Amino acid sequence: MRKYSICLGCMREKGQAEVCPFCGYREGTPPAAPHYLAPGTILAGKYLIGRGLGHGGFGTTYIARDQVLGIKLAIKEYMPQDCASRAPGSNMVTPFSGEGAKRFADGLESFLQEARTLARFDGSPNIVGVRDFFTENGTAYLVMNYLEGITLKQYLVRSGGKPVPFNKMLGILLPVMDALRTVHAAGLLHRDVSPDNIFLTTSGQVTLIDFGAARQSMGAQTSMSVILKPGYAPEEQYRSRGHQGPWTDIYALGATMYPPSRLGIAIPPQAEAAILRAMAVRAEDRFQTVDEFRAALLQGAQGAGRPQAGAQPAAGVRTPSAGSRPPAGGR
Numbered sequence: 001m002r003k004y005s006i007c008l009g010c011m012r013e014k015g016q017a018e019v020c021p022f023c024g025y026r027e028g029t030p031p032a033a034p035h036y037l038a039p040g041t042i043l044a045g046k047y048l049i050g051r052g053l054g055h056g057g058f059g060t061t062y063i064a065r066d067q068v069l070g071i072k073l074a075i076k077e078y079m080p081q082d083c084a085s086r087a088p089g090s091n092m093v094t095p096f097s098g099e100g101a102k103r104f105a106d107g108l109e110s111f112l113q114e115a116r117t118l119a120r121f122d123g124s125p126n127i128v129g130v131r132d133f134f135t136e137n138g139t140a141y142l143v144m145n146y147l148e149g150i151t152l153k154q155y156l157v158r159s160g161g162k163p164v165p166f167n168k169m170l171g172i173l174l175p176v177m178d179a180l181r182t183v184h185a186a187g188l189l190h191r192d193v194s195p196d197n198i199f200l201t202t203s204g205q206v207t208l209i210d211f212g213a214a215r216q217s218m219g220a221q222t223s224m225s226v227i228l229k230p231g232y233a234p235e236e237q238y239r240s241r242g243h244q245g246p247w248t249d250i251y252a253l254g255a256t257m258y259p260p261s262r263l264g265i266a267i268p269p270q271a272e273a274a275i276l277r278a279m280a281v282r283a284e285d286r287f288q289t290v291d292e293f294r295a296a297l298l299q300g301a302q303g304a305g306r307p308q309a310g311a312q313p314a315a316g317v318r319t320p321s322a323g324s325r326p327p328a329g330g331r
Helices: 099-119 154-157 166-185 248-259 269-278 290-304
Strands: 048-056 059-066 071-078 130-136 138-145 149-151 199-200 206-208
Touching: 048 149, 048 290, 071 099, 071 154, 099 130, 099 166, 130 269, 149 154, 154 248, 166 199, 166 206, 248 290, 269 290
Parallel strands: none
Antiparallel strands: 048 059, 059 071, 071 138, 130 138, 149 199, 199 206
16 A cells, blocks of 8 residues: 555655544545545646545535645545446446436536636635546546635534524625625626525634535526525526526525524614515515625624624634535535
């Protein structure tokens, strides 16, 4: 078995130690799932693959290292288990026959579209950046910056179920609104805003991640794929010809923020009214732009003091590298 001086669990220099002193990863640990690439795999001649960080419906995300530049990255592999498989010990992804092959090809095009979408926002603050995209092993890979920290969902769980003060939540989500403004100005929708797609870095940066569901913003009732997250998706996302627009992401953002006063949460009445309007069932009853929603929230927040500038996700929460999540999740 080959020995690595780099830990394949956190990509830090560990020397000859069998167990990483930083993250506790033991060298030689097999992949977490049969369809994962084996730690130590090299992609595109320069990317060292480490442990798998997560798997969703469309792909697996790994911690990785650029052997040329010597930097830690996250690599997302297109690997839909419902229409493709990987034989044990092999790197090749093999689509199923028949209808499975078509679903694999269609999904691969969507995966490529995610790369194109993220490339358009390269350098934009609060939006995950894409560094590279390539095909290999019968599938495709998306290379992104690796972010140290946790998702908003993980932060809420680690808070022990205690409600986050309104001003703190507003401070966290204002950068998300900035990100959505950029996305919408480009004629796109994110379509999957939720606590598990908002990333809080240990340095206090807030980043909108996982653009796997992003699509062109249509002005008419054009057919769009039905991709949604129950609890955060408005009614139009449940219909293939639902009229989607910026108001679709605004609903999801409102659902992410929702802290009802009837449960004892301290929130200015005006701000609560703005959140409820963002979550209106009828799209025409919601705010039509992020700027409208933002202005209403800030006006409502004046009665509760100024929102905290920037998130402080690590306050009182341990965020070790081994528990970090990649910037694009495993969707």
